[in-house]
Every structure is written in structure tokens, then in C-alpha cells.
Amino acid sequence: MTKVLFLIPNLAHGGAEKVLVNLANNMDKTKFDVTVQTLFDVGVNRQYLNSDVKYIGGFKRMPRGNTYVMKLFSPEKLYKHFIRDNYDIIVSYLEGPTARIVSGCTNPNTKLVSWIHCKMDNPAIGAVGFRNFEEAKKCYNKFDNTVCVSKWVMDYFSKTFELQKPIQVLYNTIETDKILEKSVEPVDDIKFDDDCVNICSVGKLAVVKGFDRLLNIHKKLLYDGVKNKVYLFDIGEEEGSLKKTAQNLGVENTFQMVGYRTNPYKYVKNCDLYVCSSHSEGFSTSVTESLIVGTPVVTTLCSGMTELLGENNEYGIVTENNEDALYKGIKKMLTTPDLLDAYAAKAKERGKAFRTEKTVKAVEEMLESL
Numbered sequence: 001m002t003k004v005l006f007l008i009p010n011l012a013h014g015g016a017e018k019v020l021v022n023l024a025n026n027m028d029k030t031k032f033d034v035t036v037q038t039l040f041d042v043g044v045n046r047q048y049l050n051s052d053v054k055y056i057g058g059f060k061r062m063p064r065g066n067t068y069v070m071k072l073f074s075p076e077k078l079y080k081h082f083i084r085d086n087y088d089i090i091v092s093y094l095e096g097p098t099a100r101i102v103s104g105c106t107n108p109n110t111k112l113v114s115w116i117h118c119k120m121d122n123p124a125i126g127a128v129g130f131r132n133f134e135e136a137k138k139c140y141n142k143f144d145n146t147v148c149v150s151k152w153v154m155d156y157f158s159k160t161f162e163l164q165k166p167i168q169v170l171y172n173t174i175e176t177d178k179i180l181e182k183s184v185e186p187v188d189d190i191k192f193d194d195d196c197v198n199i200c201s202v203g204k205l206a207v208v209k210g211f212d213r214l215l216n217i218h219k220k221l222l223y224d225g226v227k228n229k230v231y232l233f234d235i236g237e238e239e240g241s242l243k244k245t246a247q248n249l250g251v252e253n254t255f256q257m258v259g260y261r262t263n264p265y266k267y268v269k270n271c272d273l274y275v276c277s278s279h280s281e282g283f284s285t286s287v288t289e290s291l292i293v294g295t296p297v298v299t300t301l302c303s304g305m306t307e308l309l310g311e312n313n314e315y316g317i318v319t320e321n322n323e324d325a326l327y328k329g330i331k332k333m334l335t336t337p338d339l340l341d342a343y344a345a346k347a348k349e350r351g352k353a354f355r356t357e358k359t360v361k362a363v364e365e366m367l368e369s370l
Contacts, residue, residue, distance in 0.1 A: 002031060002032050003033045003035070003087045003088045004027075004033065004035070004088065004367060005035045005036075005085075005090045005091065006023075006034070007037050007039075007101065007102055008020055008036065009038065009039045009040060009096075010040045010041075010042050010058075011049075013044045013235075014204065015172075015203075015282075015284070016094055016117050016282070018048075021049055023173040024053045025048075025050045025175075027360060027364060031364065034053050034054065035054040035055070036055050037057075037082070038057055039059065040059050041058050058082070067096075067129055070097055070101075075100050078101045079102065088109075089111045089113060090110055090112055091112075092113070093115045095116050095118060095129070096128050096129025096130070099129070099140060102114070111370040113146070113366075114145075115147045116147065116148045116157050118153065118280070119152065119153055119303050121156045123160065137161050137162070140163065141161070143165060147167075148167065148170075149169070153169075153304070154167055154168070170359070172288065173360055173363070174288055174289060175356050176292050176356050179292050183292075183293040192271070193229055197226065197273060197334055198271040198273075199230045199271060199272065200232075200274055200295075201214060201274065201275050201277065202234060203232075203233075203286055205232065205237065205238040205239045205257065208280055209278050209279075210279050212242065213323040215230075215245055215246060216249075217323065220327055221327075224331065226335065230256065232256070233258050233259070242255075242257060265289060265293055269293040269295060272296075273295065273334070273340065274287065274297045275299070276297065277299075278300055280302055280303070281304060282303055283308075284308070287308055287316075291354070296316060296333065296343035296347055297317070297343070298330050300320070305318050306318060308350070315346045315349070315350040316346070316347065316350075317329045
């Protein structure tokens with residue numbers, strides 16, 4: 001049996017954290033002895049790990065400046081501190097600090113995998129979590145294989161780091177059957193309005209998600225006579241700012257921040273449209289989940305979106321990454337007769353391509369090939 005360790009900063013309520021839990025839970029335990037280890041023992045996704053997945057928690061809280069402190073120590077010293085057992089394969093799941101730690105492994109019998117989720121298109125971004133870019137470049141080139149969540153992420157990473165080792169794309173593991181099962185549960189805390197278009201988005205309330213753009217678009221659509229309500233599902237540091245802006249625009253009753261939900265799927269399924277307004281993404285878990293439940297998508301052009309929705313908008317509408325283009329894309333979706341229904345059917349069709357069994361098998365085959 002192959003002993004595999006996945007090292008991740010924490011299991012908070014992010015897309016990558018959720019995807020790792022999905023992957024670890026669904027791997028073949030007759031072939032793989034799976035351990036998930038966190039640097040910081042915090043996060044809501046910890047509770048969703050199955051009992052047949054070993055878990056090692058790190059520090060009980062995540063102090064400010066922890067990345068700076070870790071940079072005081074070499075990768076080798078950090079590895080000895082955090083990794084106390086021997087493994088056949090160690091996966092750094094997320095870029096930055098975990099990659100620096102795993103690169104400190106000196107056991108020639110242990111294979112190392114780096115899993116990249118975000119677009120690294122310049123040395124400054126690539127150096128995050130490392131002492132400098134040169135150290136980052138040296139560390140990433142120690143891995144036997146690099147996995148990227150989209151072709152876009154892979155192309156930027158290869159170019160930025162001048163990678164000399166194998167690199168490939170593996171799509172996120174989504175628990176499709178569970179999502180479909182949970183999506184039909186009743187919604188009893190929100191009354192969706194039948195007299196308007198219900199728009200939703202799921203994601204941390206952070207600047208990178210571009211929810212300020214969606215707020216402005218919501219106001220413009222109302223001005224255009226397109227009745228709509230927007231529901232945001234999650235929490236984050238931008239919540240206060242968004243609420244204040246919504247009040248200033250007079251739309252606080254139609255632009256609602258619902259908060260974090262353990263089952264966002266039932267809300268997404270009951271909405272008419274899913275919008276991703278992000279400035280940047282790796283490979284959007286939320287957009288994938290929206291396709292699975294059959295809710296049409298309009299999104300800005302980010303990493304992975306054309307892979308999800310097609311180069312020519314076959315399965316959803318991808319716009320240029322600016323507010324005006326997104327506004328026009330949403331308005332087209334909502335005002336063109338029968339377009340919503342057509343894309344709802346296309347969403348269900350596309351969602352089938354990301355079935356759990358298919359994505360997990362691809363990961364297992366990668367690990368077995370090392």
C-alpha cells in the first residue's frame with residue numbers, strides 16, 4: 001500500500017480545501033494509505049474528512065506574521081519539524097509555505113508533488129511564502145511532478161518558473177452525487193421571488209472575488225428595468241464594505257449577503273443564474289458545482305473558465321474581465337428569449353464531465369506513475 005501525505009495550510013472554507021477533502025475521502029483505500037496534515041488546525045472542512053483518512057493537525061491558531069516567522073528557517077528544518085513520519089509520496093496541496101516545507105525533504109525514496117491552484121504570472125506572486133523568487137524557483141524544481149488545476153495555471157507556472165520537471169493538469173475533485181442529493185433539499189430560510197430573476201454567487205467575500213462589480217451591475221440592471229435579486233453565500237473581510245455600498249445605492253433589500261452555508265447547492269439550484277465576478281480564479285469549484293446542479297453561468301474570463309464553459313460559450317457565457325463586459329453578458333443572458341433555459345440544459349450536460357470517479361481516477365493514476 002502506498003503511503004500518501006497531503007500537506008495544506010488549513011481546512012478553512014475555501015474551494016481548494018473542500019476539493020482536497022473530496023479527493024482524500026474518495027481515494028481507493030485498498031491502494032492508498034491517506035493522511036491529511038495541516039499547518040494550522042483550523043477550518044470548517046476538517047469535520048468532513050472520512051474516518052478512513054488520517055488527520056494530523058498543526059498549531060491551534062493561525063497568528064499574524066506566521067509566514068514571516070517560517071521564512072527564518074530553512075526548508076529542511078521546517079520539514080523535520082512538521083513531517084514526523086515516512087511517506088512514499090508527499091503532496092504540497094497549495095502553493096507557497098507548504099511547497100517550501102515539502103521541498104525540504106531529503107529522503108530519496110519519497111516522491112514529491114506540488115499542486116498549484118492559482119495563476120503565477122510574475123516572480124512577485126511566485127515568491128509568496130518564500131524568502132525570494134530564486135528560492136521559490138529552486139524549491140519548485142525539487143518536485144518530481146507538478147499538478148495544476150487548469151491549463152491556464154499550468155502555462156503561467158511553467159513559464160514563470162522555467163520548470164524542468166514533469167507538469168500536468170488535473171481537474172478538481174467534486175462529489176457530484178452528494179451535491180445532486182443535497183441540491184434537492186428544501187430551502188426554508190429564503191423565499192426566492194418568482195417575479196424577478198434570482199442571481200447567486202458563492203465565495204469568500206474578498207476583493208479578488210469582485211463582488212463590488214456585481215453590486216454595481218445589480219443596480220444597473222434594476223435601472224434598466226430588469227428585476228433581479230442577488231444572493232451571496234459566504235463570509236469575509238469585504239462584508240462590511242459591501243453592505244455599506246449596498247445601503248448607499250439603496251439596494252440593501254435586493255442585494256443580500258446570506259452568510260456561510262454548509263449546503264449552498266440547494267440555493268444555487270433554486271436560483272436562475274450563477275455569476276462569477278472574480279478578478280482571478282484557479283479553477284472555480286463554485287462554477288463547477290453550479291453546472292452540476294444545472295444553473296446557468298455568466299463569468300468573467302479567469303483561469304479555467306473556457307475549459308469549463310467552452311472556447312465559444314458552448315456551456316455558459318464568458319466575458320472579458322471587466323465590469324462593463326460582465327454587465328453586458330448578464331443582461332444578454334437575462335433578456336434574450338429562451339437563453340436561460342437553453343444554458344440550463346447545457347449546464348447539466350457539462351456538469352457530467354466532472355464526475356467524482358473520473359477525477360479521482362486521474363489523480364490515482366498520476367500517483368501510481370511516480
